[in-house]
Amino acid sequence: MQKPANARGTRDFGPTEMAKRNYVFDIIKTHFQGFGFQTIETPAIENLSTLTGKYGEEGDQLLFKIVNSGDYLSKVSASDIEAGSKSFTSKISEKGLRYDLTVPFARFVAMNRNDLAFPFRRYQIQPVWRADRPQRGRYREFYQCDADIIGSDSLVNEAELIALFQSIFNSLKLRVNLFINSRKILAGIVDSLGESARFVAFAVALDKLDKIGWENVAKELIQNGFTEDKTEAIKDLVLFEGSNEEKIAKLTAFFDTNVTGLQGLAEIKEVLSLSETNGFSSDNLVFDYKLARGLSYYTGLIYEGKAVDLPFGSIVGGGRYDDLTSSFGLPNMSGVGISFGIERILDVMEELKLFPEIATSASAILFTYFDEEGRKASLVMANELRKAGIPAEVYPDIAKIKKSFEFADKKKIAYVAVIGESELKEGKANVKNMKNGEQNLLSISEMTALLKA
Amino acid sequence: MQKPANARGTRDFGPTEMAKRNYVFDIIKTHFQGFGFQTIETPAIENLSTLTGKYGEEGDQLLFKIVNSGDYLSKVSASDIEAGSKSFTSKISEKGLRYDLTVPFARFVAMNRNDLAFPFRRYQIQPVWRADRPQRGRYREFYQCDADIIGSDSLVNEAELIALFQSIFNSLKLRVNLFINSRKILAGIVDSLGESARFVAFAVALDKLDKIGWENVAKELIQNGFTEDKTEAIKDLVLFEGSNEEKIAKLTAFFDTNVTGLQGLAEIKEVLSLSETNGFSSDNLVFDYKLARGLSYYTGLIYEGKAVDLPFGSIVGGGRYDDLTSSFGLPNMSGVGISFGIERILDVMEELKLFPEIATSASAILFTYFDEEGRKASLVMANELRKAGIPAEVYPDIAKIKKSFEFADKKKIAYVAVIGESELKEGKANVKNMKNGEQNLLSISEMTALLKA
Numbered sequence: 001m002q003k004p005a006n007a008r009g010t011r012d013f014g015p016t017e018m019a020k021r022n023y024v025f026d027i028i029k030t031h032f033q034g035f036g037f038q039t040i041e042t043p044a045i046e047n048l049s050t051l052t053g054k055y056g057e058e059g060d061q062l063l064f065k066i067v068n069s070g071d072y073l074s075k076v077s078a079s080d081i082e083a084g085s086k087s088f089t090s091k092i093s094e095k096g097l098r099y100d101l102t103v104p105f106a107r108f109v110a111m112n113r114n115d116l117a118f119p120f121r122r123y124q125i126q127p128v129w130r131a132d133r134p135q136r137g138r139y140r141e142f143y144q145c146d147a148d149i150i151g152s153d154s155l156v157n158e159a160e161l162i163a164l165f166q167s168i169f170n171s172l173k174l175r176v177n178l179f180i181n182s183r184k185i186l187a188g189i190v191d192s193l194g195e196s197a198r199f200v201a202f203a204v205a206l207d208k209l210d211k212i213g214w215e216n217v218a219k220e221l222i223q224n225g226f227t228e229d230k231t232e233a234i235k236d237l238v239l240f241e242g243s244n245e246e247k248i249a250k251l252t253a254f255f256d257t258n259v260t261g262l263q264g265l266a267e268i269k270e271v272l273s274l275s276e277t278n279g280f281s282s283d284n285l286v287f288d289y290k291l292a293r294g295l296s297y298y299t300g301l302i303y304e305g306k307a308v309d310l311p312f313g314s315i316v317g318g319g320r321y322d323d324l325t326s327s328f329g330l331p332n333m334s335g336v337g338i339s340f341g342i343e344r345i346l347d348v349m350e351e352l353k354l355f356p357e358i359a360t361s362a363s364a365i366l367f368t369y370f371d372e373e374g375r376k377a378s379l380v381m382a383n384e385l386r387k388a389g390i391p392a393e394v395y396p397d398i399a400k401i402k403k404s405f406e407f408a409d410k411k412k413i414a415y416v417a418v419i420g421e422s423e424l425k426e427g428k429a430n431v432k433n434m435k436n437g438e439q440n441l442l443s444i445s446e447m448t449a450l451l452k453a
Numbered sequence: 454m455q456k457p458a459n460a461r462g463t464r465d466f467g468p469t470e471m472a473k474r475n476y477v478f479d480i481i482k483t484h485f486q487g488f489g490f491q492t493i494e495t496p497a498i499e500n501l502s503t504l505t506g507k508y509g510e511e512g513d514q515l516l517f518k519i520v521n522s523g524d525y526l527s528k529v530s531a532s533d534i535e536a537g538s539k540s541f542t543s544k545i546s547e548k549g550l551r552y553d554l555t556v557p558f559a560r561f562v563a564m565n566r567n568d569l570a571f572p573f574r575r576y577q578i579q580p581v582w583r584a585d586r587p588q589r590g591r592y593r594e595f596y597q598c599d600a601d602i603i604g605s606d607s608l609v610n611e612a613e614l615i616a617l618f619q620s621i622f623n624s625l626k627l628r629v630n631l632f633i634n635s636r637k638i639l640a641g642i643v644d645s646l647g648e649s650a651r652f653v654a655f656a657v658a659l660d661k662l663d664k665i666g667w668e669n670v671a672k673e674l675i676q677n678g679f680t681e682d683k684t685e686a687i688k689d690l691v692l693f694e695g696s697n698e699e700k701i702a703k704l705t706a707f708f709d710t711n712v713t714g715l716q717g718l719a720e721i722k723e724v725l726s727l728s729e730t731n732g733f734s735s736d737n738l739v740f741d742y743k744l745a746r747g748l749s750y751y752t753g754l755i756y757e758g759k760a761v762d763l764p765f766g767s768i769v770g771g772g773r774y775d776d777l778t779s780s781f782g783l784p785n786m787s788g789v790g791i792s793f794g795i796e797r798i799l800d801v802m803e804e805l806k807l808f809p810e811i812a813t814s815a816s817a818i819l820f821t822y823f824d825e826e827g828r829k830a831s832l833v834m835a836n837e838l839r840k841a842g843i844p845a846e847v848y849p850d851i852a853k854i855k856k857s858f859e860f861a862d863k864k865k866i867a868y869v870a871v872i873g874e875s876e877l878k879e880g881k882a883n884v885k886n887m888k889n890g891e892q893n894l895l896s897i898s899e900m901t902a903l904l905k906a
Binding site: 003004005006007010011012013014015018022031033034035036037038039040041042043044045046047050064065066067069070071072073074076077078081084085088089092093095097107108110111112115116117118119121122127129131140141149152154156157159160163167274277278328329362363366375376379380383386389390391392393394396397407410411 | 456457458459460463464465466467468471475484486487488489490491492493494495496497498499500503517518519520522523524525526527529530531534537538541542545546548550560561563564565568569570571572574575580582584593594602605607609610612613616620727730731781782815816819828829832833836839842843844845846847849850860863864866
């Protein structure tokens, strides 16, 4: 006998959790499909040559690696052990588990370039694995939920993803603000300061403003080689608050003739304008030129959504990339993607009590009976209801009426149909409403009408 | 640059394959739910202590094992390498990938015994991984699709699973015969011969009758210690052909007073009788007392379904087990399960051309335009249609009418809406039917009516 347990950082999902998860997944899928996105699936297992080097040094360490099959040690000698874990792993493992959905998608696009119609709109909802230290809200196995449009550099795609974002959260009844920026605007600001080479340090520091305040951002900038004068020169810009239009005006003046910055602004203006025609209001679509994310791969517009009613951090994000597939031999494929932080969205919805009362019982009615004849009639009636699209089940034991009612109660089945001698004679069942206790002698067609309602 | 490739034995599923897979999955799920089954999900990663020893020696070898995180080699010395791969693996790997859905289900039931309402009807559709040698139709990553009723020994459950089986294949329009037997009948036959100890050898040999013929089965029995007399004594029984009733009569006479055999027969009779009330005909529910499967875990009824129109072997199977959860500390949980060989079912349906024309385009209509104004109108109209539940997409580039039509053609989008100057004035779009070339100037409500139809 062994005490059963989950592997650390992994979870089971029982019927109740699954009903909630599927409620959210189904809404998201419906909208993905409504926007013309097609789904693909890629395998959990990828060659390490596909995964390694794509997620930085830290990502490489967090990849789950699979021990080679067969007598894999025959190629290993004692000296390999001395070389350390990293070198040793490369000798005993050639495969790893999917770390995100983006790299497998890039591999898929590169391999299927001749069969796909571009711009290709794909969505993908699958688990990924990371050998992270597990903690509250962070798991080693969790779902990602991505939609990308690849093979077009038109800003219409950004506008489409923003409309998709909006329609999904409307359906979930979850209030989310979307913050947008362009990498080109961040680049324009450092360009204007004559500090193009310090782009990353600048963006990283600026992104922390809400958390650490201007004094500390300024300190960090100076530590990273910005002069006090230059730091002071952007203080006013950084601390500026206003509407999207006011921010655009402020930056237009700041950029003066800086081409990169002005191009970024033009893109922001176009996307805001296209989103207005999409019915998006500037209340919840916020131009935030301090936003930085995915600096190592995003090249154009970036965006990030946060729940209005909870301080939960980012629950959705994305941006434009110009170079997703070139490491797989397919250059010049511009694309734009959005990734829904599905596990966090589920947590937020739970906390805000946004799940409707979801039927998890699976069955609408349970049949119970006193004898063999009643059992046969129960099977027949259950199958009739199923044919009419009504989920039904038959309690397995004869003359266990009390137990069957307790079972229905625990499984939250709304109706119990009892078939005794008199019901058999009439070809009906005595149907009890488990909520209000009401009982009625009903025929199959009457049950169908009741349960379809 | 690296040449992109899938890991050996794994597959990507593009939009067309996914549409077919989801067509089958959705039908199966609908029926599972119609029978009151609730879904659960368990993680891909399990502790090796959960998996090892559950699938026999061969299964242990086919488990994908995951290299421990961190500096896992610090606990390993050179002498461990000499001890060989098997012993070494136990030092560097504590986790493995799910090998089937049954063992994780048993772990789940044992861990959640106090929260579940028994009999618990669960279904589970998830991938599993086996380090098998890949070959045509055999993959290292593939889906399993199981439904089980656990916590009841009533034969009603067997009848319910048979009805479930029937309703699923009816909906798939796939003709499948179901063969049933009971382990008790096989045991009864060897008991009657006074050869109870040779049960497994007997069942394994008998199961091969169709493939190798009676002469070779007899040879194998004799090799395994059956006398020629005893082998001869069952020849007539083994070669007997007849209806379910005739087989039952034949066995009743053969068993005489053998308790186990007669009990098995009684169970078969009851399940056949319950299935008749379920509308199952004896044409496609065949009592086959030579059937043997899962001898190491099934304890009662066993069954196996085969496509009528293709010699494809078993595509669905299952049976009753009395001891699924005892290795996790929960004894006496009788259950019965059915497992749909989903990858084989997909292959059979492909070969028999049973897939309906499935919409894989995701979009019903594509919008294209000549200028900025047309683009904005396209976004607005597409969103209107989406709100009405009609999938729509907007071509990203201005004045690329020819390219957009080629795109619609390749993506099999049925309608293309062109918005030019005159359409803009009227607030309509020129909608072309891509199949017959017909064009009409339509308003949003007219488009909705057309595309909803």
